[in-house]
Amino acid sequence: xxxxxxxxxxxxxxxxxxxxxxxxxxxxxxxxxxxxxxxxxxxxxxxxxxxxxxxxxxxxxxxxxxxxxxxxxxxxxxxxxxxxxxxxxxxxxxxxxxxxxxxxxxxxxxxxxxxxxxxxxxxxxxxxxxxxxxxxxxxxxxxxxxxxxxxxxxxxxxxxxxxxxxxxxxxxxxxxxxxxxxxxxxxxxxxxxxxxxxxxxxxxxxxxxxxxxxxxxxxxxxxxxxxxxxxxxxxxxxxxxxxxxxxxxxxxxxxxxxxxxxxxxxxxxxxxxxxxxxxxxxxxxxxxxxxxxxxxxxxxxxxxxxxxxxxxxxxxxxxxxxxxxxxxxxxxxxxxxxxxxxxxxxxxxxxxxxxxxxxxxxxxxxxxxxxxxxxxxxxxxxxxxxxxxxxxxxxxxxxxxxxxxxxxxxxxxxxxxxxxxxxxxxxxxxxxxxxxxxxxxxxxxxxxxxxxxxxxxxxxxxxxxxxxxxxxxxxxxxxxxxxxxxxxxxxxxxxxxxxxxxxxxxxxxxxxxxxxxxxxxxxxxxxxxxxxxxxxxxxxxxxxxxxxxxxx
Numbered sequence: 001x002x003x004x005x006x007x008x009x010x011x012x013x014x015x016x017x018x019x020x021x022x023x024x025x026x027x028x029x030x031x032x033x034x035x036x037x038x039x040x041x042x043x044x045x046x047x048x049x050x051x052x053x054x055x056x057x058x059x060x061x062x063x064x065x066x067x068x069x070x071x072x073x074x075x076x077x078x079x080x081x082x083x084x085x086x087x088x089x090x091x092x093x094x095x096x097x098x099x100x101x102x103x104x105x106x107x108x109x110x111x112x113x114x115x116x117x118x119x120x121x122x123x124x125x126x127x128x129x130x131x132x133x134x135x136x137x138x139x140x141x142x143x144x145x146x147x148x149x150x151x152x153x154x155x156x157x158x159x160x161x162x163x164x165x166x167x168x169x170x171x172x173x174x175x176x177x178x179x180x181x182x183x184x185x186x187x188x189x190x191x192x193x194x195x196x197x198x199x200x201x202x203x204x205x206x207x208x209x210x211x212x213x214x215x216x217x218x219x220x221x222x223x224x225x226x227x228x229x230x231x232x233x234x235x236x237x238x239x240x241x242x243x244x245x246x247x248x249x250x251x252x253x254x255x256x257x258x259x260x261x262x263x264x265x266x267x268x269x270x271x272x273x274x275x276x277x278x279x280x281x282x283x284x285x286x287x288x289x290x291x292x293x294x295x296x297x298x299x300x301x302x303x304x305x306x307x308x309x310x311x312x313x314x315x316x317x318x319x320x321x322x323x324x325x326x327x328x329x330x331x332x333x334x335x336x337x338x339x340x341x342x343x344x345x346x347x348x349x350x351x352x353x354x355x356x357x358x359x360x361x362x363x364x365x366x367x368x369x370x371x372x373x374x375x376x377x378x379x380x381x382x383x384x385x386x387x388x389x390x391x392x393x394x395x396x397x398x399x400x401x402x403x404x405x406x407x408x409x410x411x412x413x414x415x416x417x418x419x420x421x422x423x424x425x426x427x428x429x430x431x432x433x434x435x436x437x438x439x440x441x442x443x444x445x446x447x448x449x450x451x452x453x454x455x456x457x458x459x460x461x462x463x464x465x466x467x468x469x470x471x472x473x474x475x476x477x478x479x480x481x482x483x484x485x486x487x488x489x490x491x492x493x494x495x496x497x498x499x500x501x502x503x504x505x506x507x508x509x510x511x512x513x514x515x516x517x518x519x520x521x522x523x524x525x526x527x528x529x530x531x532x533x534x535x536x537x538x539x540x541x542x543x544x545x546x547x548x549x550x551x552x
Contacts, residue, residue, distance in 0.1 A: 032081040037496035039074055045091065045501075046070050048492050049103065052376040054402060054507035055486075059099030069094050084108050087497050089193055093165055095501070100486045101168050102458070105501040109189030115223040117188020119204055122230050123148065123180030125454045125477050126529050128172055130156070130180050132208070133539065134230035141231055143208060145537040147529070149215055150207035151191070152198045162194050171520045173454035174480030181455045188222070211533055237540040239336070244295050245312040247347075249321045256328035258547055259445075261321060261351075262336040266343025266459045268294065270311040271427035275346060277308065278426035280383050314347050315430045318354045319439055326443035332550035333445045335467060338476065338542060342458025346423065348466040350430050355448060356470045357441030358434065362417055367483070368509035369405040373397055377505055380490045402507075447550035448472040451542045452523065454480040458487060465510060465521060475525040475549055476542045483510030484518030525549040 049056050050066075057063045073094045082090060085108040095105045121143065122134035130148045135141060148156050163175045163184065184190040192198055205219045239262055240248035246265040252258040266272070268291030276284040289300040291311040300307050325333065335351075352361045373386060378399075389403075390396040397403055405419070425431045433439060450464045450472050461481035468474055486504035493500045511518035527545055535541045 032083055033087065033497055034081045035077050035079055038077050038082060038087055041087070041494040041496045041499070042070070042074050042077070042091070044494055045094075045105075045492075048376055049098070049503055051374045051400075052372065052490055052503045052505050053098075053100070053103060053486065054370055054372045054505065056098050056100070056103070060097040065097075069097055084497050084499065085189075088499055091499070092167065092193075096165055096168050098168060099170065100504055101170050101174055101480065102485075102487045102489050102502060102504045104168055105499055107190070108499070109187055114226050114228075116186045116226060117201065117223055118183075118191035119151070119185045119206055120220055120222075120224045120226060121185075121206075122232075123185060125173070125176040125180055126527055126532055127477065128176070129529070130176060130185075131529070131532070131537070133537065134232040136224065136226045136230060138231060143210075143218070144231075144233060145211040145533060146208035146216075148185075148206065149209050151185070152195050152205055153207075154195050154197055159194055166190075166194060169480065170482035170485055171478070171480060173478045173520070176477075177454040177457070177480040181453075233536050233538055235539055236535075237538070237543050239540065239543070244297070245317075247312070247314060247317055249317065251324075251328070251330075252334075252543075252547065256324075256330055258332045258334065258550065259321065259325055259328075259330050260334040260336055260543065261318075263347070263460070263463070264339045266340065266345065266347045266463070267291075268311065269344075269347060270308055270313040271315060271350065271430050272344035272346065273308045273311055274428050275344065275423065275426045277304075281381075313429050314350050315433055318351055319433070319442075322354045322439060322442040325445060330443075330445050332447040332449065332547065334543060334546040334550065335448065335450045335463075335472070336543065337456045337460050337464055338451050338453040339455070340457070340460030340463070341455055342460050345459035345462040346427065348459070348463035349420075349424060350427075351463065352466055352470050353430075353434065354439055354442055355444050355467075358437065360441070360470050362420060368507070368512055370507040371403045371405055371488070372505050372507075373399060373401060373403060374505065375399055376492075376503075377490060449525070449546040449550045450474050451546050452476040452479055453542070454478065457481050461521075468521065473524040473549070474521070475523060475546045476527050478520050478523060478526075482519050483521055484508070484512075484515065 057066050060066055060069070073091065076090060088105060088107045091105045092107060095103065120136050121132050123130040124133040132143050132146045135143055150156060151159060159179070160172065160175050163179060167178050169175050178184045184194065188201065192201070198204065201222065203219050203221050205217060207215055207217055209215050237252065240250040240260065242248050242262055242264050246268055247261070247263045249259060249261040252260055267287045273288040273291070285304060288304065288307045288311060292300040292307045295312045296310050349361055373389065378386065386397065386399065424434055448467060448471070450467050452464055452474055453476055456464055456479040458481060461479045464474065464479065465483060485508050486506065487508060488504060488506040489502035490505055491500065491502050509518065525545065527542060531545060532541050535544055538544060
């Protein structure tokens with residue numbers, strides 16, 4: 001999942017997410033850190049990445065190219081040193097070249113969300129373009145639906161190319177997510193880094209292609225005080241509420257022909273908490289307490305077993321959904337993953353079980369999955385130890401070795417089935433259901449349509465891919481996540497600058513024989529600008545589209 005925190009801006013039940021990057025104290029940001037300390041940090045960063053990452057060279061031209069970028073990064077540190085913010089910007093091209101959206105450095109951009117220093121427009125993505133989803137002034141309502149064509153005279157296509165050298169991405173849709181959804185156009189810091197031609201920070205000029213197809217040049221005075229909520233088109237769909245729980249469902253029509261399952265996140269659910277406890281990963285207990293308090297509306301108890309028991313259960317919610325759909329004879333299920341940027345992917349297995357069954361769940365080809373055990377891995381996750389992992393192995397692993405967890409060319413081995421069942425069994429709430437088999441493939445609607453945007457990411461993307469392989473259709477705009485990717489992050493902090501970030505320690509190759517499909521998972525029913533315009537740029541146009549293509 002994205003490692004930057006985010007600020008939700010809620011408009012009539014729809015959330016606009018703006019990324020917030022961690023900021024240090026003002027003194028640290030302004031103080032110049034000595035060059036020798038920054039060199040130490042770069043060397044520590046490179047060691048962490050090379051030690052922990054399964055292959056930090058593959059997407060950046062190889063080991064020699066990585067070493068050359070490392071030398072250039074060190075050489076580019078001035079003799080007088082740099083501030084923390086300057087240093088974070090200096091490191092970003094080095095990180096971007098790895099081409100892994102989970103291996104990142106957190107940039108220190110000073111941000112005031114009520115007074116954006118960049119373009120004060122809310123952007124969404126359609127195709128490979130950004131369009132205005134919302135505005136902050138009533139007299140700018142006419143801009144809704146306009147597509148971005150330039151910033152300070154720099155063509156949008158050029159900004160996209162620059163951004164690929166600024167933030168790690170796995171495909172072009174990842175860039176759209178960062179520019180629009182995560183605020184790299186909204187915030188002055190990243191916008192200035194992308195568009196050095198922008199000299200006068202008291203205003204910003206953009207080119208917009210209006211819905212009428214004419215291009216207009218518009219200048220915004222800065223900084224602008226933003227009064228929430230944003231101004232958006234009137235919505236025509238009522239979505240299930242996720243204020244108390246990240247997953248909820250409802251019917252969209254009186255005849256109950258169409259149901260929608262909205263899943264905004266995959267961290268705060270009972271089964272994930274059970275799995276983490278079973279594996280001894282107690283660092284995730286804050287997610288459990290947050291889930292409890294959000295769901296129950298009161299402080300979490302001291303006994304963590306009570307916290308888990310009081311957290312919302314996907315087993316219970318999904319079971320309720322399939323029973324209701326079977327009773328109604330529902331034709332179409334929309335699985336809304338538009339805002340889902342990740343968490344614990346085992347929720348995907350549970351949904352597949354209820355919709356398609358245990359056999360499909362276990363026979364689903366996971367692709368190639370490789371985990372690297374490194375010195376840094378055991379710094380972060382000391383339990384179980386390497387000795388514990390090697391127990392019973394014919395060929396023991398050494399530090400730096402990679403463990404192939406699954407390989408589609410080997411087929412579904414008994415060992416892999418046993419491993420999957422063990423992980424599923426650690427989620428005790430679901431294990432009881434799996435053992436009984438009472439709701440195995442209980443009800444599969446004629447159409448299961450997964451709704452996607454570029455910020456359907458990490459485990460949210462995994463759920464979409466699992467459902468797609470089980471037979472679901474995809475609608476919307478492709479994810480910024482690739483099937484052939486890296487993930488399962490380890491956090492780090494550089495000792496002198498205090499900059500933090502994350503590094504992947506697993507490789508996933510969902511489509512080993514199809515690199516393009518492994519790069520972008522295409523939509524069966526792609527969202528088009530023309531359809532958006534027909535809906536009046538409804539914030540839930542993907543839902544309307546899903547209902548249409550699903551025969552609802």
